[in-house]
Structure formats: C-alpha cells, structure tokens
Amino acid sequence: MECTVEGCEETPTLHFTWAWGEEGACCDAHRSYLESKASQLGRTIAFERGSTLRDYKPPVVRDLSPELGALRMQNAELMERVKKDQETIGLLEAKIYELQSKLADQPAAPPTAESSPASPPSGAAPRARGSR
Numbered sequence: 695m696e697c698t699v700e701g702c703e704e705t706p707t708l709h710f711t712w713a714w715g716e717e718g719a720c721c722d723a724h725r726s727y728l729e730s731k732a733s734q735l736g737r738t739i740a741f742e743r744g745s746t747l748r749d750y751k752p753p754v755v756r757d758l759s760p761e762l763g764a765l766r767m768q769n770a771e772l773m774e775r776v777k778k779d780q781e782t783i784g785l786l787e788a789k790i791y792e793l794q795s796k797l798a799d800q801p802a803a804p805p806t807a808e809s810s811p812a813s814p815p816s817g818a819a820p821r822a823r824g825s826r
C-alpha cells in the first residue's frame with residue numbers, strides 16, 4: 695500500500711479521515727499537504743498513527759476542489775440526517791403500534807355514559823309495548 699496522495703509512492707505512516715468520513719493513508723511528508731487541503735476546504739481532517747491502516751484501497755487524493763469537498767460534506771450530513779430521521783420514524787411507528795393495540799384492547803362501544811341518556815333503558819321498551 696502506498697501513500698494515497700497522487701504521485702506519491704511512499705509507504706504510508708498515517709491514517710487519515712476527512713470530515714465527511716472518507717479515509718485514506720499518507721506518508722509523513724504529505725500530512726501538511728492534506729492539512730492545507732483541509733483548511734482550504736474549511737473542513738477537518740483527522741490523522742492517526744499508522745497502526746489502524748485498513749486493508750482496502752482508498753481513493754487517490756487528487757485535486758480536491760472546494761465544491762467537491764462541500765458536496766461530500768453536505769452528502770455526509772444528509773446521510774446523517776436521514777439516519778436520524780429513520781430512527782425517529784422507527785420510534786414513532788412503534789408508538790403508533792402501541793397506541794393502536796391499546797385502542798384495540800378497549801371495548802368498541804362502552805354501553806354506559808354517553809349513549810344511555812339519549813335512549814331509554816333497555817328493559818323499559820318491551821314492557822311498555824306489552825302493557826298497551
């Protein structure tokens with residue numbers, strides 16, 4: 695594995711992560727290069743000593759335009775928001791389900807209270823008709 699800065703063939707000694715989550719590895723010489731890239735973009739980059747180098751091949755760092763950095767950051771933020779929204783949806787769905795099953799447990803039409811004053815007591819009607 696080589697330093698992921700384009701054109702560099704040094705063995706990477708540092709693992710880095712862009713603010714938007716993209717990772718890579720670079721040599722000591724390119725740390726400041728990437729840091730200045732990051733400050734150009736107004737984004738952070740985190741470096742870690744090489745022990746955490748992953749096995750996959752990260753994308754080569756080419757000229758990273760501020761637009762591209764901004765879009766990637768925006769994308770990462772949107773992904774984060776979508777994830778949170780999905781969690782909220784999950785919670786709300788669980789709540790809805792809970793409330794629905796509570797409602798289902800209740801008797802459909804309670805025979806007391808609101809319905810009884812309007813209609814006569816159930817025992818009265820047949821007796822009244824029979825006496826006439």
Ligand SMILES: [Zn+2]
Pocket residue numbers: 697698699702703704720721722723724
């Ligand atoms: Zn390098």
